[in-house]
Amino acid sequence: MKKQVAVLPGDGIGQEVLNGALDVLKAVEDQYGHEFEIVQGKIGGAAIDHHGTPLPRETLDLCKQSDAVLLGAVGGPKWEDNPVDLRPEKGLLGLRKELGLFANFRPVKTFESLQDASPMKPSVVKDVDFVIVRELTSGLYFGEPRERRGKNREIAVDTLQYEKKEIEKVVHKAFQLASERRKKLTSVDKANVLESSRMWREVVNEVATEYPTVEVEHLLVDAAAMKLVYQPKQFDVIVTENMFGDILSDEASMLTGSLGMLPSASLREDTFGVYEPVHGSAPDIAGRNLANPLGMIQSVAMMLRHSFGLHEEAEMIDQAINEVLKAGYRTGDLSGHEKIHPVVKTDEMSDFVVEHFTPNYAISGILAAYM
Numbered sequence: 001m002k003k004q005v006a007v008l009p010g011d012g013i014g015q016e017v018l019n020g021a022l023d024v025l026k027a028v029e030d031q032y033g034h035e036f037e038i039v040q041g042k043i044g045g046a047a048i049d050h051h052g053t054p055l056p057r058e059t060l061d062l063c064k065q066s067d068a069v070l071l072g073a074v075g076g077p078k079w080e081d082n083p084v085d086l087r088p089e090k091g092l093l094g095l096r097k098e099l100g101l102f103a104n105f106r107p108v109k110t111f112e113s114l115q116d117a118s119p120m121k122p123s124v125v126k127d128v129d130f131v132i133v134r135e136l137t138s139g140l141y142f143g144e145p146r147e148r149r150g151k152n153r154e155i156a157v158d159t160l161q162y163e164k165k166e167i168e169k170v171v172h173k174a175f176q177l178a179s180e181r182r183k184k185l186t187s188v189d190k191a192n193v194l195e196s197s198r199m200w201r202e203v204v205n206e207v208a209t210e211y212p213t214v215e216v217e218h219l220l221v222d223a224a225a226m227k228l229v230y231q232p233k234q235f236d237v238i239v240t241e242n243m244f245g246d247i248l249s250d251e252a253s254m255l256t257g258s259l260g261m262l263p264s265a266s267l268r269e270d271t272f273g274v275y276e277p278v279h280g281s282a283p284d285i286a287g288r289n290l291a292n293p294l295g296m297i298q299s300v301a302m303m304l305r306h307s308f309g310l311h312e313e314a315e316m317i318d319q320a321i322n323e324v325l326k327a328g329y330r331t332g333d334l335s336g337h338e339k340i341h342p343v344v345k346t347d348e349m350s351d352f353v354v355e356h357f358t359p360n361y362a363i364s365g366i367l368a369a370y371m
């Protein structure tokens with residue numbers, strides 16, 4: 001198989017986590033005889049510095065010509081005080097909108113060997129396996145007007161707006177996903193307060209009639225935030241508004257042990273997708289080889305599955321990660337309270353994952369050598 005993959009490292013730890021992910025992709029290429037043509041582009045702060053805009057035309061064109069996109073992260077203190085159109089985040093939001101990526105899948109699956117890395121009890125985090133489907137191109141992050149008003153700019157306005165058809169599209173995606181999984185859909189809203197949420201709920205109930213095998217529940221977002229840490233095993237697929245999904249997924253990441261563990265896929269109706277970890281550019285650890293690359297690497301697995309239909313290859317990546325974690329390797333964010341595991345650097349972690357693609361690999365031997 002020959003495919004073109006646009007690679008947009010962005011800012012902060014973006015490049016660091018992408019380096020390892022590309023090594024893993026290369027290992028898949030070598031092992032299975034595929035050809036992935038990697039074409040690099042700029043987005044976010046890096047694009048502002050080089051092109052004067054967070055989403056250059058050539059980056060957008062590159063993504064449109066590619067079969068899939070791998071993205072690191074954008075943002076950082078250097079651009080924090082920029083005017084709104086010259087902020088790195090504007091580039092990412094623009095990319096999602098321009099490419100029509102209305103559904104963002106954020107799987108939250110805990111690893112048995114990482115139970116000690118989570119601040120939650122093992123009985124709570126064991127066997128957690130759900131997907132947050134976040135609406136990605138509308139809602140509070142895109143509604144107009146968004147502005148400062150008043151003589152002294154003392155009023156700030158953001159708008160949470162949805163068209164019915166925007167909700168329908170993402171809700172259908174979520175129902176389809178739930179149909180392929182454990183057949184339970186939790187729709188999260190704030191229908192006791194927000195008009196847009198009341199319409200969201202109506203649409204979910206209408207669309208539900210087309211998926212009679214899927215059980216539907218509605219939760220208010222505040223209660224959902226509580227249940228995510230109280231009884232996370234009850235969830236299968238969660239569908240929700242853009243900002244609610246953004247916030248809940250960072251919260252949910254701690255079930256796995258770290259924000260650095262969560263991958264995501266930003267999708268539309270065809271097989272194209274932008275694949276990126278859930279985390280941001282982490283300026284506090286950037287440039288020090290400390291970041292956890294596993295969210296990014298799992299995003300590669302999501303790309304192989306969804307955009308290229310390479311299920312076995314994706315499974316190999318997931319298995320390799322599982323083996324590496326079982327063998328005790330941890331980046332600093334996963335080292336837990338007791339610090340009993342060897343802490344490895346970003347590049348070492350991805351090297352260990354890559355090693356699992358080579359025959360006769362014996363992780364116990366490598367672990368012994370490392371210790």
Ligand SMILES: NC(=O)C1=CN([C@@H]2O[C@H](COP(=O)(O)OP(=O)(O)OC[C@H]3O[C@@H](n4cnc5c(N)ncnc54)[C@H](O)[C@@H]3O)[C@@H](O)[C@H]2O)C=CC1
Nearest residue numbers: 073074075076259260279280281282283284285291292333
């Ligand atoms: N998709 C994206 O590109 C996103 C970009 N951002 C941007 O990133 C910048 C920093 O935002 P923050 O609020 O600090 O969020 P963040 O997600 O970058 O970091 C939050 C905390 O998690 C840690 N962390 C994140 N990823 C990690 C990893 N892979 N390994 C180990 N630790 C990790 C960081 O060190 C930090 O303590 C901002 O400019 C923000 O706008 C934030 C979220 C998403």
Ligand SMILES: CC(C)CC(=O)C(=O)O
Nearest residue numbers: 089092093246278279280
């Ligand atoms: C525009 C992004 C910076 C928002 C975000 O935090 C995310 O997509 O996870």
Ligand SMILES: [Mg+2]
Nearest residue numbers: 246247250278
């Ligand atoms: Mg976020």
